[in-house]
Amino acid sequence: MEVYSEKQQIRAAIDALKSKNLTLGLVPTMGALHDGHLQLVKKALANNDKVVVSVFVNPTQFDNNEDLVKYPRTLEKDIALLKTVSRNDILVYTPTIEDIYEGNTVSENFDFDGLEFEMEGKFRHGHFDGVGTIVKRFFEIVKPHQAYFGEKDFQQLAIIKKLVEKHDIPITIVGCKIHREANGLAMSSRNTRLKPEYKKAAPFIFKTLKTAKELFGTKSANKIIEWVEKQFANHDLLELEYIIIADTETLKPVKRKSNQKSYRAFIAVYADDIRLIDNIALN
Incomplete structure (x- = not known):
């Protein structure tokens, strides 16, 4: 399994794949992977030749710094889990904050036609500007054919679809059903x-x-x-x-x-x- 920490590295690998006319899926994550993430990866692999899984805890989408600090970071375990799905068809991208934000760790401002002001937007100020910023950045770096997101974050899914529509980004967004633990709790x-x-x-x-x-x-x-x-x-x-x-x-x-x-x-x-x-x- 290939693991890349710099955008220049993964762009070169992706260019090589696309030169062979291979299709590429993207599953953006913040790590601490669980079976819900693996279901997204499996669906992406079923529809594409190769899949990029990004692992990046994005600071600009946290309105609570304590939550950011406490967010679990388990990269070695995450890579081991991904290997149980495929050792050859997954590329892992684990950028640093500097690699993504280049010394300017702030969000872009987005207009999502009001979707950003409902529900989570009322309780998490600036959250969806942070989401839009990081997802748009990954789309620019990876340039996948399809990108996969879970319906547990249904509002986020709707906003990413709006992002693609309003910025005319040539990527198909695929929503995937909520994966639950045996007791019904949504996996997180x-x-x-x-x-x-x-x-x-x-x-x-x-x-x-x-x-x-x-x-x-x-x-x-x-x-x-x-x-x-x-x-x-x-x-x-x-x-x-x-x-x-x-x-x-x-x-x-x-x-x-x-x-x-x-x-x-x-x-x-x-x-x-x-x-x-x-x-x-x-x-």
Whole structure:
């Protein structure tokens, strides 16, 4: 498996592949890989000859410096996991901050047609400018044919699709379904930081979302939100930050349901000091 830490190196390797008319997929990650990431890589490999997996903890998308410092960094383990998928068809790109930002570690400013101001955007100031900056940079360096992102970060997926559309970037964005642990908890690199009692409690999040989906057929969005808020108000360990039922196109909260639109429930919950997000399609 080839591992590159400098953009000049990986660009040369990619140029050599493209000279052979090989197709290239990209799976951007912040490392601390788990089976959810591996599913993205497997899907990318099924659709492309070679896949670049980037491993980079991007400082400009963290609004909380403590979260940035504590974010798990497990590069050797990540590479070992990727080798279980393929030893020959994956290129790993592990740039330094200097290699990406060239001494100017700040975000570009983006207009995502308002998608950036909904949900996570209300709670994480500047987050999506950071996401847009790093993803656009990886697209410029790697120039993949396709790029793969998980639906757990559904808002991020929508914003990256908007980025490609507005900047006329010739890359196909592929959304991949949420990969869950056996107990229903959405897989996340942050799950490794959960204390045992919170790890045991966390599946309550998805259980509540599944019930919200059942209620969506007969109850209004407001009634469902009130019900979810009550469930967490009565929970001893988990603290609800938000529950929003939104139109999947605009990400705006639904006021009145329409049979012509699709909706998802989006949730953010604190398990001690670990912030967990999840979502579920409602119709």
